[in-house]
Amino acid sequence: MRLEHSSTQGKLFVLDTNVILHDAGCLFNFEENDIAIPITVLEELDRFKKGNDDINFQARAFLRRLDELAGDVLSADGAALGDGLGRIRVVLRGHFTARMRETFLSDGPDHRILDAALTLQETSAPRPVILVSKDTNLRMKAKSLGLPAEDYSTDKVESFDKLYTGKRLVTNMPCESVSAFYAEGGRVSAESLPEVTTPRANENFILRNGSRSVLAMYNAEENAFHRVERTTALGVVPRNAEQHFALRALLDDDIKLVTIAGKAGSGKTLLALAAALECRSNYRQILLARPVVPLSNKDLGYLPGDVHAKLDPYMQPLFDNLAVIKHQNHEGDTAKLVQQMQEDHRLEITPLAYIRGRSLQRVFFIVDEAQNLTPHEVKTIITRAGEGTKIVLTGDIHQIDHPYLDSLSNGLSYLINRMVGQKLYAHVTLEKGERSQLAELATDLL
Secondary structure (H helix, E strand, O other): OOOOOOOOOOOEEEEOHHHHHHOOOHHHHOOOOEEEEEHHHHHHHHHHOOOOOHHHHHHHHHHHHHHHHHOOOOOOOOEEOOOOOOEEEEEOOOOOOHHHHHHOOOOOHHHHHHHHHHHHHHHHOOOOEEEEOOOHHHHHHHHHOOOOEEOOOOOOOOOHHHOOOOEEEEOOOOHHHHHHHHHOOOEEEHHHOOOOOOOOOOOEEEEEEOOEEEEEEEEOOOOEEEEOOOOOEOOEOOOOHHHHHHHHHHHOOOOOEEEEEEOOOOOHHHHHHHHHHHOHHHOOEEEEEEOOOOHHHOOHHHOOOOHHHHHHHHHHHHHHHHHHHHHHOOOOOHHHHHHHHHHOOOEEEEEHHHHOOOOEOOEEEEEOOHHHOOHHHHHHHHOOEOOOOEEEEEEOOOOOOOOOOOOOOOHHHHHHHHHOOOOOEEEEEEOOOOOOHHHHHHHHHO
16 A cells, blocks of 8 residues: 655554454555554454454454554553654544444444544544445445545456466467467477467467467466367367366466356356366365355355255355356266266265365365455465465455455455466466356357
């Protein structure tokens, strides 16, 4: 988060609870500006500190860090955050002002935080006071009352238009360049293709000359392009160039991290699961998981039934993809093999929260709906990868259920943006849907 000074004291940022639950290290991302934490935020963090979800870990980590900074007593002047940084202080909650009572119906935590920020704005003038929140509605309320408010943007992608897609179309290629991929064993050195500029590791290309074209992938180790062969995985046949690119990366043992972005029906999860089963002999286990984001972000305890009844609706899309693969192979032994793998727990479909703490050695790990993860959650998943493990994250960055994430701040976009050009990483954005014509029409028009 790049911030400019507008006074000799710098700015004063008031943090909402959701910023801390998003990034426990947020205190160190405001340069030399000061930070204020309303006491209501600490009260809310106290409610979140118990549990095994990522927000619980974030709450505990922040409270430990604040305790270390505070020392024995946290004075009114606050505590220094470190060299080149500002100070942090806790703002005690005063009375709910008449202005707030007249404006809002309830005296809830959000309104108390807003009230604290407004009070600081009055008492700190002319120093700029800014509320930082990932809650769009709270930011709008603040702005309507004359209080500047902004999103926490430290780990946000700069622009969706600049987000790496993992593929490029290069037209007007010389005829001999396209022919070379078929005449020379499918490998052409980068020096031979000056038309392709600044290729990145494992980037995919459609190289076209008139009506003739070839699919290619750039190998950074060899500084050469390899033709992407048309292949299948357990009866699943790619239907377009993008899907061929994705399957190529999924089946490549040298690529340890793959991300696939695409709208519903683009085939991202089906391809990942088919590839995992195709190369099952290389892995001890296949894990297919997704985060559980309940409707309106309410706790699963609100839902009826036991734990399986609560989770089944969220896991069903993964079972649907598995059913497609079984159906594709119903005449052979594959369907029986898949069933046996499930019974032996060599193939597991589970909520992502159940994976925490497990060893990920020689595992093909697929994380579906990764757009509903925070950058910190994505980092936690990937840093758990052991020897011989491959991690695949799929998702639609335009369909986000998490209340405090968007297409630029979610973990999938963050990962794509940070990993571009790494030799162990490949990404493909699937833009063409492969469901029925009706489903495609609905996705585009409704």
